[in-house]
Amino acid sequence: MFQNWKKILLLAIPSIVSFASMTVTGTINLILVGKLGALAIAVVGVSNIIMYNAWALFSGIGHTVNYLVAQNYGANDMKTGVGRTYMALYLCLAAGLFVLLTGAVANDDILRLMGGSGELVASGEGYLRLRFFAMVCSIFAFVFHGFFRGIEDTKTPMVISLAANLAMIFFTYGLTYGKWGFPELGLNGAGWAILLGEAIGLLCCLYVYFIRLHPRYGTRSRVMFDWAESRLILAESGKLGLQEFALSVSMFVFTMFLTRLGTNALAANEVALNVMGFGFMPAFAFGATATLLVGQEVGKGNPFTARRMGTDTAVLGSVFLLLLGLAEFSFAEPVARIYSDDPQVYKLAAELIEVSAFLQVFDGLLNFYAGGLRGIGDTTFLLKTSLVLSWLLFIPLSYLLTFVLGLHSIGAWLSLYIFLMVFGLTMMIRYYRVDWENVQMKSAGRGV
Structure with missing residues (x-):
């Protein structure tokens, strides 16, 4: 290991x-x-x-x-x-x-x-x-x-x-x-x-x-131009691109909700998002690593080794994010003060950072296991899950917690991490329910 x-x-x-x-x-x-x-x-x-x-x-x-x-x-x-x-x-x-x-x-x-x-x-x-x-x-x-x-x-x-x-x-x-x-x-x-x-x-x-x-x-x-390979590339690119687009548009709507909370709340959210970006980057990086290692082992004809490499990447990435979360939680307010000296901004930002510090591990699970699923070419599931959870869970829940229940910024961030938790756990369950014995390389002849 x-x-x-x-x-x-x-x-x-x-x-x-x-x-x-x-x-x-x-x-x-x-x-x-x-x-x-x-x-x-x-x-x-x-x-x-x-x-x-x-x-x-x-x-x-x-x-x-x-x-x-x-x-x-x-x-x-x-x-x-x-x-x-x-x-x-x-x-x-x-x-x-x-x-x-x-x-x-x-x-x-x-x-x-x-x-x-x-x-x-x-x-x-x-x-x-x-x-x-x-x-x-x-x-x-x-x-x-x-x-x-x-x-x-x-x-x-x-x-x-x-x-x-x-x-x-x-x-x-x-x-x-x-x-x-x-x-x-x-x-x-x-x-x-x-x-x-x-x-x-x-x-x-x-x-x-x-x-x-x-x-x-x-x-x-x-x-030479190959129609079969081109259709494969186009279909896979379309699914993965729409998956990312569904997430990006839902985050755009989420941001629109935040703008209605007032200047101080919006500023605090921007500070917290900037700080939590330091957690998003390792999640992306370990997810890309999972794609690489799982894909290589599938190409070698070692599907169970591929499964193990994805698991090890997820474990190591989670440890990395938990240690980072501990640092963010411990120094939430001092870090927030770097961005603003307004107490209404940095105190709220610190609360949001504390809420996110350990919950960001679910964003990690999403990226780690989605990366592993990309490695085996399970792109249709990624697209469907992204569309359903982004638009039928994340956006309605954000509106409910932020405005209907009046939880404001805390409610918005809780909705974000509930979404990431469900998304991450869904990816993890899917990863371990794959029939790894029959996993094969993606080819134009096998369809998409």
Whole structure:
């Protein structure tokens, strides 16, 4: 078991660093842009919500490549893995074109649809357009990251993420305020910074995939379009993308509920969410590790070893989150005071952090076991469960506890963790009820 733990940690820690760097970069960039005033902060906040939901919709392509390549890597059939990656990249071309056109012609309409004022639309139109253009790069990059993780290389995505995120911070300061010889572009400069950072990340991915990995995997081989594999990639990407989209939209509705509680409550919730983000990142990282290890063992024809690797990942990830939760619970108020010196804000934020500190283990269970189920290709169950629990449990329960029963912020967060508890336990039960003896690699011939 401890030998497995060592392997899991070596794969998970770079992913934790990679995901955490994105959160830290977003925080730093928001602080930098915040000096432009409240309107700029509002534009960035609204744009972040829009881009998060758009990314969720297309994230399934990268998730699909991740688990399929992991299976092919375990089966020592990387010719198929490379071919599937090409099919995914062809799908990215269509997705990228759609995103590009949306950013070019519909960004102002989207801001109005979000309820933005005329002033916000006028100020944010250019920034949101650049964010859409940047997303084209991120869609492709996420596919390459899925390939790298599938071949058991989590360090390369970490290095690329760090490089791209440092570039974003550098260009945000330089282009927003005209430093280091750059033009002063204001809020649009922050948009250009994100586009440049994502472009740098994509260029690094292209170099690693087509140059560094070609001698070993033949990544520059000519791959003909395969209808069967394309249908497989499209179907799996659609299911995993809709699963993420259902979660992201339900969280958006949850946030809309919170905005009705008043400024102090909303500020406290934002502080608590930011702090708890440090728990979400390890959950994502261990979940991605479960996908990789389970998928590889399935590819090797060792389904019960795959089951064991998923279990060990869940156990180790849970220990990690419990230790983190202990620290968050112990220092909830001092940490909350870092964000605000308003007692009404930091005291409520501290209460929310204390509520979440140990309950976040259920978010971990959700990610760990969902990652394991992705590794075996059980994507239909993931989609159905996400849709049912997000819209028939989470949203109604949030409204009930927050407004009908008058529990306000505490009620909202209790609904969130009841949802995560039910979701996480459902994933765990499903994982152990799988007929592991008959688990097989996903193939285009077997259908989806």
